[in-house]
Amino acid sequence: MRKQVGLYYSLPQIVWLLVFFAAPLGIIIAYSFLKKGLYGGVEPQFSLEAYAAMANPNILIVTWRTLKISVIATILTLLIALPCGYSIARSRNQAMRLFLVIVPFWTNFLVRIYAWIAILGNEGFLNDILRALHLRNESIQFLYNQTSVILVLVYMYLPYAILPLFSTIDKFDFTLLDAARDLGASRFQSYVRILLPNIKSGLVTAGLFTFVPIFGAYAVPLLIGGKDSYMLGNIIADQLTKTRNWPLASAISMTVTILTTGLVFLIAMRKPREQKQVFDADPGLAIPVPSGRR
């Protein structure tokens, strides 16, 4: 009888997630295999039309673009976040430095997007300054292109990358770097061959935390981007609310889901091996990492 107690405690959560998470997901899986209704909705008839419609060059272009924007933005974010996380971890005043990163991060999502419109807009802060300096008389259109979308995406998701990187680097034993330097490694070598392999898990987490939400981005390309920066999220919303092609919206959602969760599970599965790689990173420079520090 005791065996069942845990189940009773978990029951509300199981039911809630089954009804409001699993069932909706099940419905969009089912809808993606149905025929499109005349005025929205679906006809109860099996069809692969929605998946065939995804081969439409328009959607393929957007898929490619979404992938491209997500990869570029994630790499940029990681490159910037890595030294930041390192700097916070080595600082004597970690709390204050974290505070400065978290304040913008906890400021409302839309307020931050709006702030970038206020900076980059035709009548915005940047054009204002250029005009005041008499560099330009007419305004430059900074908004509504891919570059501005990538800039704002990096801005939005930087803290998502900085925080996990910080917490991994904070657990790293910095004396290892000194040891490497004593043994003749240059500073750069000591970072690349000692620090990076040891904080791999943090890099992976940071990469996932940025890539997954950027891949499903909706609001940023909608408000900051133009026609050339439409992403998959915007296509899904349009198919759902404007074109009212629910099977197609479901099929694209399914694709996004499978791509992102597939990626996460793939990486989560190979995590145990990673631990070992830390030691195998370079057989010539085998430095034992004290147990308990990881």
Added chain:
Amino acid sequence: MHVPKKPKAIRIAILWRTRRMLRRGGAAARKFMPARSSFSNVIYWVVVGFLFLPLFVLVLYSFNSGRQATWQGFSFEWYQKLVMASPELWRAFFNSVIIAFGSALMSTIIGTLAAVGTARYSFKLKSFVSTMSFVPMILPEIVVGVSLLIFFAGVGLKLGLATVWIAHTTFNLPFVYLLVSARMEESDPSIVEAARDLGANEMQILFRIILPMALPGILSAFLTAVTLSLEDFVITFFVTGPGGTTLPLYIYSMIRFGVSPVINALSAVMVAGTVILIYPMRNFLKVFAAR
């Protein structure tokens, strides 16, 4: 060679200090190693500048007297309008607060119970529960929003404040479950066993041992849920209906359909609110970041 002994008190002091250093490891060792990472420090301050620039611009423009973005002089006009002449905005604000606390309460109750179940007992579906609680977190928001919208349409639920509440509770649940479980894993299981040996029943163990011990985790889960809910735009955007406008949705419509400088004042107030809220918590931020 005879080395003069240091006075006893000093020897003890050194001994204690070494022990403390050994015990504290990283933190103490760091003190003796000056940070030489000037490059990463420069990057850090540039990034902080980058992160704060938009917030600074918003605050600056909120005091601008003109309707245009161009600077035309100092004024409190937009703050006055924000307080006096924006009933819809206040409606949206109250909706946001109701949804945030309502969904945080619901998800904290359900998630805490599930965390108690999986942390204290083993049962057949245990790994199913923890896996299923993890998946909603890794799905892109747009997929959660779209699937809920289609679901609500399918079961014929009218879109509005209620559907927003359901959606927010759903995306808050995994975070609550995770935070509370993490806290429960840390606590000592022998305390519960001792209570049981001393004759406590299931209810007494739950309310007098398990829940009080997990209270910090439960509170931080509740606050996280409140913030996540106040923050959400994408999912709310899909599942909302008449009467279900939250603050982010209101800001969205202001951005989309005619920007009034009132939005600058509102944003500045929200930035100030964030700072005031987080500053007292700054010493706990490390724990938050490390989770």
